Structure formats: structure tokens, C-alpha cells
Amino acid sequence: MPRRSYHHGDLANALLDATETLVTERGIMGFSMREAARAVGVDPAACYRHFASREALLDAFAARCFAGFGAAMEREVGKLADRPAPDRLRVMGHAYLKFALAHPAKFRVMFGPRNVDVRVPIPGQPSAFDLLTKTVEDWGLSIPGTDAAQQAVVLWAGVHGLTQLILDGALPATAKERQAHMDAVVTHEIAGLLARAAKRPKEKA
Amino acid sequence: MPRRSYHHGDLANALLDATETLVTERGIMGFSMREAARAVGVDPAACYRHFASREALLDAFAARCFAGFGAAMEREVGKLADRPAPDRLRVMGHAYLKFALAHPAKFRVMFGPRNVDVRVPIPGQPSAFDLLTKTVEDWGLSIPGTDAAQQAVVLWAGVHGLTQLILDGALPATAKERQAHMDAVVTHEIAGLLARAAKRPKEKA
Numbered sequence: 001m002p003r004r005s006y007h008h009g010d011l012a013n014a015l016l017d018a019t020e021t022l023v024t025e026r027g028i029m030g031f032s033m034r035e036a037a038r039a040v041g042v043d044p045a046a047c048y049r050h051f052a053s054r055e056a057l058l059d060a061f062a063a064r065c066f067a068g069f070g071a072a073m074e075r076e077v078g079k080l081a082d083r084p085a086p087d088r089l090r091v092m093g094h095a096y097l098k099f100a101l102a103h104p105a106k107f108r109v110m111f112g113p114r115n116v117d118v119r120v121p122i123p124g125q126p127s128a129f130d131l132l133t134k135t136v137e138d139w140g141l142s143i144p145g146t147d148a149a150q151q152a153v154v155l156w157a158g159v160h161g162l163t164q165l166i167l168d169g170a171l172p173a174t175a176k177e178r179q180a181h182m183d184a185v186v187t188h189e190i191a192g193l194l195a196r197a198a199k200r201p202k203e204k205a
Numbered sequence: 206m207p208r209r210s211y212h213h214g215d216l217a218n219a220l221l222d223a224t225e226t227l228v229t230e231r232g233i234m235g236f237s238m239r240e241a242a243r244a245v246g247v248d249p250a251a252c253y254r255h256f257a258s259r260e261a262l263l264d265a266f267a268a269r270c271f272a273g274f275g276a277a278m279e280r281e282v283g284k285l286a287d288r289p290a291p292d293r294l295r296v297m298g299h300a301y302l303k304f305a306l307a308h309p310a311k312f313r314v315m316f317g318p319r320n321v322d323v324r325v326p327i328p329g330q331p332s333a334f335d336l337l338t339k340t341v342e343d344w345g346l347s348i349p350g351t352d353a354a355q356q357a358v359v360l361w362a363g364v365h366g367l368t369q370l371i372l373d374g375a376l377p378a379t380a381k382e383r384q385a386h387m388d389a390v391v392t393h394e395i396a397g398l399l400a401r402a403a404k405r406p407k408e409k410a
Contacts, residue, residue, distance in 0.1 A: 029234055111373055113313070118375045146389060153376065153386060154363070154393045161366025162358075170316055170323045171358065181358060184351060188359045192397030 004041040012050040012060075014040040019061045024105045028112065033057060058109060062116050065106040066127060072099055073128045077135070085139035086190045092132060093159045093186040097178065100163045107167065111160070119149075132156060141197040151193065158185045209246040217255040217265075219245045224266045229310045233317065238262060263314060267321050270311040271332060277304055278333045282340070290344035291395045297337060298364045298391040302383065305368045312372065316365070324354075337361060346402040356398065363390045 006014060018039035022031055033054045037044040051057040076095040080088050100107040110116065119129050126134070133152040143151060162185050165171040166178055173181060211219060223244035227236055238259045242249040256262040281300040285293050305312040315321065324334050331339070338357040348356060367390050370376040371383055378386060 108318070111369070111375055113373045116375060117377050118370075150386075150389060153367075154389050157366035157370065157386075157390050158359070158363040159366065160370060161362035161364065161368075163366075164316070164369050165323075165362065165365060168316055168318045170321060172322050181355075181362075184355060184359050185362050188394070188397040188401065191400040192393040195396040195400035196393065 006040075006042070011040065011042065011046065015047055015050060015057060016061055016064055019057060020064075020106075023061070023109060024103075027105055028058070028109060031058070059116065062109050065103075065110045066116070066118065067125060068106075069099055069110065070125055070127045070131065073131055074126060077131055085135050088135050089132075089155065089190060090183070090186045092128075092135070093182050094179070096128075096159050097163045097166065097182050100167050101178075104167055107163075111164070129156070136193075139193075141193055143193070143196045155189050155193075158189050211245075211247070216245065216247065216251065220252055220255060220262060221266055221269055224262060225269075225311075228266070228314060229308075232310055233263070233314060236263070264321065267314050270308075270315045271321070271323065272330060273311075274304055274315065275330055275332045275336065278336055279331060282336055290340050293340050294337075294360065294395060295388070295391045297333075297340070298387050299384070301333075301364050302368045302371065302387050305372050306383075309372060312368075316369070334361070341398075344398075346398055348398070348401045351401075360394050360398075363394050 015036050018036045019031070022035060022039060031054070033047055033051070034044050036057065037047045040047075047057070051060060073092060073095055076091055077088050080091055110118075118127065120127075129152065132155060133148050136148040136151045136155070141151075159182070162171075162181055166173055166181070171181070220241050223241045224236070227240060227244060236259070238252055238256070239249050241262065242252045245252075252262070256265060278297060278300055281296055282293050285296055315323075323332065325332075334357065337360060338353050341353040341356045341360070346356075364387070367376075367386055371378055371386070376386070
């Protein structure tokens with residue numbers, strides 16, 4: 001096997017690139033540090049100087065995926081900065097599903113059983129969760145007993161649940177049906193937000 | 206290795222029992238027909254007469270899990286047959302999360318990337334999806350452009366999404382926070398249903 005040398009830091013990036021290729025091609029099952037090392041042409045021992053374990057490498061890869069995901073969402077929503085919050089929520093829902101279907105392996109690494117808290121900020125850029133929370137805040141709805149982050153969790157749950165069910169085949173659907181399902185989820189979420197805010201004066205805290 | 210003999214049909218059940226034990230103990234990764242065969246004390250070739258492949262065995266196991274899940278939900282909701290639909294929806298949401306946290310391995314087999322259409326009826330008993338749809342129908346809300354099954358998909362998405370995010374550690378939460386999140390999701394879903402039904406006369410089909 002050829003042995004290559006890398007500048008400081010480059011090997012870590014090369015390993016993350018190799019992880020992306022390998023996980024995209026074959027999924028996470030069977031992925032190993034040894035395999036990643038082989039793909040970049042170095043000894044596994046060299047890799048362990050950058051990532052303490054296979055899990056640490058996958059965690060770093062998941063963090064990179066979240067950064068890309070947040071950037072993709074921001075591109076979609078950024079174009080709509082002047083539009084009302086419900087329009088932005090709708091676009092975010094569809095963008096979420098689109099990302100998952102376009103990058104199923106990444107999505108599974110991000111949201112598989114890896115215990116990655118997606119609310120943790122990504123250095124230097126907004127996360128998808130930040131974007132969602134900001135959209136809720138921009139809307140200025142005030143719902144008793146719940147802050148923007150709690151509302152964001154509720155909105156996120158519906159979009160994530162539908163996406164996961166479609167991705168996993170639990171809810172088989174054509175492209176048109178998928179759109180209709182996501183539209184229904186977001187429409188329902190928006191109706192719920194408006195209803196809960198509207199009746200605020202009648203509610204007890 | 207001892208070889209045991211089974212009456213017709215018993216081996217299939219024994220293999221499903223072994224699958225439950227093995228998958229519960231160690232998850233789906235690395236699970237093999239060979240391992241299941243060893244657990245029940247027969248030759249792998251005998252197993253392939255009942256299940257054409259590892260995937261076929263896991264599909265049969267997932268079907269059994271769905272039957273158990275539907276029965277668990279029915280036990281919880283059946284007690285509340287006289288209660289209003291929103292109360293039943295709330296109980297179903299909490300029961301869903303409770304099942305997933307109590308049986309994570311089963312839940313992952315049921316809802317992992319196995320392309321099991323959960324809306325397919327389970328012979329001889331209502332599925333969890335049937336129960337949900339029936340609850341929506343019982344409520345008698347009429348929302349334009351959407352039938353009870355479509356409404357059920359929307360409700361399910363929120364509950365499933367929150368459950369999956371908690372189970373996977375994407376949304377770390379204490380037991381109390383988990384309850385609060387699920388309550389928020391179901392409250393929001395109910396508010397959305399009521400709002401969409403209430404404004405029906407003003408809407409165009």
C-alpha cells in the first residue's frame with residue numbers, strides 16, 4: 001500500500017473526505033478507521049493521532065454534515081429574508097426533506113443514534129436549528145408558557161418525523177405525494193402557531 | 206453444537222424469539238441468520254426453509270414488533286374509549302414515546318431503513334396507524350382537502366419526529382423535559398386541527 005504524507009491538518013480533512021465517500025457509497029455499517037486510512041493512503045496509526053476512534057471520526061464527520069446542512073438551509077431561506085415567517089417555514093420544511101433525500105447517508109449519520117445535540121451552535125455560522133428559532137422569533141408570535149426555542153422544537157419534530165418516515169420507507173410516497181405531505185405538515189404547524197397565539201388573551205399562564 | 210428438532214412452525218417462532226433477544230441485546234448491526242440459527246440450536250440451512258434471508262427474518266420480526274406496538278397502544282387508548290379524541294391523542298403521543306424508550310432496538314427495527322409501510326393493516330388486529338386514524342375520524346373534524354388518513358399522517362409525523370430525535374440523542378432531555386416536549390407537540394397538533402376545522406366555512410376547497 002502506498003504511504004502518503006500530509007501537512008498538519010490536511011490528513012484530518014482527507015480522512016473526513018474519505019469518510020464522506022465511503023459512507024455515501026456503502027452507509028455507516030462496516031465503516032472503519034482502517035478503511036478510511038486505506039482510502040487516504042496512510043497507516044491507521046497516523047489517523048488515530050487526529051481522531052481517537054472510529055466514533056470520534058464519525059462525530060467530526062457529522063459536525064461537518066450539520067455545517068453543510070445549515071449552509072444549505074440558509075441558502076434556501078436567505079433568498080426569502082423579506083418574506084413572511086410562514087413562507088420561510090414552508091421553504092425550510094421542503095428544503096429539509098430535499099436534503100435528506102439527496103444525501104440519505106449524511107442524514108443518517110447526522111440523525112442516527114449518535115447523540116449529537118443539534119441545538120449546539122456551529123462555530124462561525126448559524127445552524128439549521130438557529131435559523132428555525134430565528135424565524136419563529138422574527139414572526140413575533142407570543143405563546144404562553146413556551147419560548148421560541150420550544151416552538152422551534154415542535155415545528156422541527158413534525159418536519160423531521162415526516163422526513164424520517166419517508167426516508168425509511170415507512171410512508172411510501174411519490175414525489176408529488178411527498179410534497180403534499182410536507183405541505184400538510186407545515187400548514188398544520190402554522191395553523192397551530194396562529195391558533196395558540198391568537199387565543200393567548202383567553203388563556204391562563 | 207447440539208442440534209434440536211422443531212415441530213412445523215415452531216422453528217419459525219423460535220427464530221423470531223431468538224431475533225428479539227439478539228437484536229435487543231446488541232442491535233441490528235452484526236445480526237445474522239447464522240447467529241439466530243446458533244441461538245436456537247439448528248443448522249442455518251433449516252432456517253432458510255422458513256426465511257429466505259436475513260432480511261426476510263428481520264421483516265417478519267418487524268411485523269411482530271408492529272403487532273406488539275399496536276396492541277400496546279390499544280391497551281393504553283382502549284381504557285379511554287369514552288374520553289374525547291384530544292385526550293386520546295395525548296395518551297397516544299406519550300405511549301408512542303414510552304414504547305420507543307422502553308424498546309429502542311425494536312423501534313429501530315420497525316422504523317429503521319427497512320421500507321416497512323406502517324399503514325399496511327396487521328391481520329386480526331388494528332395497527333397503531335389504524336387507531337390513530339380512527340381517533341381522528343371519531344373526532345369528526347372536517348378539514349377541507351384532507352381526509353382522516355392524511356390528518357393522521359400529520360399527527361404521526363410530529364409524534365414520531367420528537368420520539369426519534371429524543372431516542373437518537375439529537376434532543377437530549379430529562380424525563381420531565383421529554384414529557385413537556387411531547388405535551389407541546391400534541392397540544393400544537395390539536396390546536397392546528399381545531400383551527401383548520403374551525404375556519405372551514407371561510408376556506409375555498
